[in-house]
Amino acid sequence: MMKLACSRTVSLLIFFLLLVSIFSIAEAQSCKPSGKLKGKKPPPRACNTENNSDCCEAGKFYDVYKCSPKVTGHTKAVLTINSFEKDGDGGGPSECDNKYHSDDTPVVALSTGWFNKKRRCLNFITIHGNGKSVKAKVVDECDSTMGCDAAHDYQPPCDNNIVDASKAVWKALGVPEKDWEAVLTINSFEEGGDGGGSSECDNKFHSDSTPMVALSTGWFNKKERCLNFIHGNGKSVKAMVVDECEIKIMIFSLHAITTLLMPPKLFGRP
Template identity: 55%
Template structure:
C-alpha cells in the first residue's frame, strides 16, 4: 500500500472517531440536561436532582406542586414577538405574602429584550404606584425621584427602556376605545430583576409592558371599577418632539 493511500485511510479513521465523539457528547447533553440546569437527568430520588426539580418517572423535572418553570422551554409568550426568556430568577426563601408578590419556591422568567418597536407597538398596559411608600418599590430609575400618581408617567419593560435612552421622552398610548394619551417615561419596568424591596417584591416584568400611573388610565377613560383596569391590550408609539 502506498504512503498516500495510508494517509487517506488514517484521515478517514480520525474523522470517524471525531464524529463518534460529537454524537456521544450530544447524546450525553440531552440525557443529563446540561443545557437546562439538570433537566432530564436520570435519577432515583429527588435528592439527586438540582434545587427546584423533583424526580419523576426516573428523570429530574419541574416540581408540579411548587409550579417551578426551570425546565420550561425558553419560548416567547403570546404578544412578545421574537423576544425569548434569557433565564430564570429564583424567588427568595421568604415571601412578603401579597397576592402578586414572588412566591417561595417559584422561578420567574427574565428578559433582556422586548418586542421590536414599530409605528404602533403592541403592549400590555399595567398600573403602577409611583409615589413614596406605594407598591411600586423604589424611586424611578430615570431621575431617582418619586412621582405623583396624578402625573402622566410610565415605566417601560427593560428592552424598550433601552438602558435609559427613553428617559424623559414621551410616548403616545393608544387604547382599544380609540382614546390616546401622551405620557413621559420616568422608570424601567425591570424584566431581569425582582422579588426584592427595590422592586416591590414583585417578579420581573414581562418584556412587553407599559406600566402606567393611575392618571394615564383615567385619561384613557378606564376607571378603577372597570374589569380592564390594571391589565389591558394597547399599542404605543414614540412621540415626536423628544422630551420636555
C-alpha cells in the same frame, strides 16, 4: 421601581384601541428568556399589593429577559397600572430622575428592552383610547431582569412587553377603575393559521387582509354578535365578528390592527 402585570385581564375594545395607538410589536418569541430567577418569600409586610400587584413565591422560577419584542407588526402587549409614589407598589424612586411621582401625574415605566438603558428616559408617549388621549412621560424601567428583592418590592420580574402606567393615565382616558388592565393579541383567521379551526359564526376561514375579530365568551354572547361590525377611536376600522375567544382577551386580524395604527414610532430612535 417595577411592577409585574397582574394575572387578571380585560376584554374591552377601548383597551385594544388604546394599545394599538401606542404601538404594534413583533411576536414575543423573537425575544426569548435569558434565564430564570428563583423566587423567595417576602418578609412580613414587605410586598405592597396595591393595584393587585403579585408577590414572589418561594421556590417558584420566573423568566427574566434582557430584551423586549421589536417594534414591528403583531403580538400582544400589556398595559398595567402602577403607583410611582413613595411607599407605593412600584418600589424605589424612578430610575430616570431618582424621584417619586404623584399618582395624579401621567408617567410610565417600560420593560427593560424598550427602556433601552435609559435612552428613552423623560421622553413622552401619547396614549390614545376611548375617544381621548393623554401624554405620559417615561420615568422608569419595569425591570425584566431582576425581582423578588427589596429594590423591586419583592415582586417578580416584569414581562418583556409591559407599559406600566400611573393612575393618571387611566383616569385621563376615562377607563373605569375596575377595568384597569388590558391585553391585546393578533390572530390569523386563515386556514392553517394560528387561529385553529374555521370561524364559529360561519364555519369559514377568512383572509388576514380582511378586518375580522374574535370576541371573548361574554361579549360573543352565544353567537348573538355574530357577523356584526364593531368600530371606534375616530380613525375607525369596521371589523366583523366571526369567532369566539374563550379566554379574557379580544383577538383582531392583522388588517384590523394596522388600519388603526399610528405610524410605528412609539419611542423614536434609540
